Amino acid sequence: MDRDDASILDMVEDGVVVRDARGRVVGWNAGAQALYGFARDEALGRSIHDLLGTRHPLTVAEIERRLLADGAWEGEVARLAADGRALRVQVRWRVRRAADGAVRDVVEIGRDLGGLEREVREALETEHRYRNLFHATAASFWDLDFSGVRRMLEDLFNAGPVDPRAYFAANPDFLRAAIDSTRVVDVNDKTLEMFGVARGDLVGASIGPFWPEASQGVFAASLMAAIANRPNFVAETVLSRADGAPLEALLTVAWPTQNKGRGTVLVGVIDISEQAAARRALEKAQADLAHAARVAMLGELTASIAHEVNQPLAAIVTNGEAGLRWLGRAEPDVGEARVLNTRMVADARRAADIIARIRQMAQRGEPRREPIVIPELVAEAAQFLGHEIQGRGASLVLDLPPGLPLVTGDRTQLQQVVVNLAMNALQAMAAADSVRRQVTLRAAALGEGLVRVDVEDTGPGIPAAALPHLFDSFFTTRATGMGMGLSICRSIVEAHGGSIEARNVQDGGAIVGFTVPAGDVGGDDRLAGDPCAS
Ligand code: ADP
Numbered sequence: 001m002d003r004d005d006a007s008i009l010d011m012v013e014d015g016v017v018v019r020d021a022r023g024r025v026v027g028w029n030a031g032a033q034a035l036y037g038f039a040r041d042e043a044l045g046r047s048i049h050d051l052l053g054t055r056h057p058l059t060v061a062e063i064e065r066r067l068l069a070d071g072a073w074e075g076e077v078a079r080l081a082a083d084g085r086a087l088r089v090q091v092r093w094r095v096r097r098a099a100d101g102a103v104r105d106v107v108e109i110g111r112d113l114g115g116l117e118r119e120v121r122e123a124l125e126t127e128h129r130y131r132n133l134f135h136a137t138a139a140s141f142w143d144l145d146f147s148g149v150r151r152m153l154e155d156l157f158n159a160g161p162v163d164p165r166a167y168f169a170a171n172p173d174f175l176r177a178a179i180d181s182t183r184v185v186d187v188n189d190k191t192l193e194m195f196g197v198a199r200g201d202l203v204g205a206s207i208g209p210f211w212p213e214a215s216q217g218v219f220a221a222s223l224m225a226a227i228a229n230r231p232n233f234v235a236e237t238v239l240s241r242a243d244g245a246p247l248e249a250l251l252t253v254a255w256p257t258q259n260k261g262r263g264t265v266l267v268g269v270i271d272i273s274e275q276a277a278a279r280r281a282l283e284k285a286q287a288d289l290a291h292a293a294r295v296a297m298l299g300e301l302t303a304s305i306a307h308e309v310n311q312p313l314a315a316i317v318t319n320g321e322a323g324l325r326w327l328g329r330a331e332p333d334v335g336e337a338r339v340l341n342t343r344m345v346a347d348a349r350r351a352a353d354i355i356a357r358i359r360q361m362a363q364r365g366e367p368r369r370e371p372i373v374i375p376e377l378v379a380e381a382a383q384f385l386g387h388e389i390q391g392r393g394a395s396l397v398l399d400l401p402p403g404l405p406l407v408t409g410d411r412t413q414l415q416q417v418v419v420n421l422a423m424n425a426l427q428a429m430a431a432a433d434s435v436r437r438q439v440t441l442r443a444a445a446l447g448e449g450l451v452r453v454d455v456e457d458t459g460p461g462i463p464a465a466a467l468p469h470l471f472d473s474f475f476t477t478r479a480t481g482m483g484m485g486l487s488i489c490r491s492i493v494e495a496h497g498g499s500i501e502a503r504n505v506q507d508g509g510a511i512v513g514f515t516v517p518a519g520d521v522g523g524d525d526r527l528a529g530d531p532c533a534s
Pocket of ligand 1: 477
């Protein structure tokens, strides 16, 4: 065997041993070294059967006879490795003859049967484990045949350039057909229980009855994820049980690479009805609490509100009286009376606006999701505070740049946060008898699609020991405080997908501010990993 042959043989994983006519080893590849544990130098020149203590299934003479007659022999032999380990090796022998027909050598390819058996056993165990998992787990699993959908998508893309998202949105019939063409290959036992269906009625059937029309958007989103070659897709959605009852579900769709050829997908379903109900109850409790806090805050602001409403009312009275005087003259001055009347209308509108805002604050209702211009919201909140600020000898600075991105959320609740933070600032400055009393309301766009609102004061600042507890429920340092204000602010901000924090300013005073994501955030249609949601 020349050098080239040897290096090629080293690429073969099997143990390749070449022996001459007398049974002496003349070739020994890396696979043989790995299998038997002898280095090439140790093996070359030795009798193969002595070296490896081979025990054959037949007598050596019989095997030799068959080998020479057939030119080949194949069978299982027992051997000993260099370290004494007993090996079972599947060997294939081939005789190579010289031109004159004399035996030149015998090439043997050996494979460790123990290793193979181990691999098969391990594979079976793994398979068994996954089978057990598949059947015994508390989640429902569906192995679905997706090939029909794949064909539909191929036809769609072959027909010409198309934006799948827009196409799915415009063609609900296509989605319905895709859902109906998806068939059940296998499900686990939990699925039968969760969906109230018998295995016989499910395997081979379409998933159509289990996928209600209202959830077609989630199916579309999963298709988008598949088209984008994502490895999986997760979403909350509502499916249907066999009896038509809704099932609130956390859905995971995976496209395992091994399944690609078979065109199947693995879908997991976790029943989250209870969690969803608990979440709704929690959201309602939070909304109720926020409402109660708003009403309490309005109570604290009564003087401010009365003053705000009184001002235009007083102006109306003054202007009305003056108007009457102009009209009561010997020669009534209609022009003056018109001017005064116009002012009265404007003042009455102002009073009506204030009352409408207060009514909104006092209203209880489902949290809303509407586009909000943050600087407008902050400016409106400031109007609640006008008298409160004056009454405490403070001044207000508004730093509200135009052009901030919109935020989606509940306007009244976010306004409540701003008013609350500003009230805290005023109370802190008054309690500390601060000489300089200034509240700054500042809005800014941060990178990464965030909008920030800060309320800064020139008060005593927050004691270091209080900082970690500031947002805890019932934490207060005020004798008449409830300690719920900041805790409610935090739950409102977090429900908007944001965060709230407090820090001290270097030369006295505190900044309490929050950050919320810009754009369309949160809400019931929130989908983890949903490419259609962004
Ligand atoms: P309450 O106003 O009822 O005390 P909050 O949750 O609104 O409840 O506030 C909790 C505590 O946080 C206050 O008692 C006060 O000690 C502290 N705090 C809040 N805002 C400020 C501020 N701007 N400066 C100093 N301390 C503050």
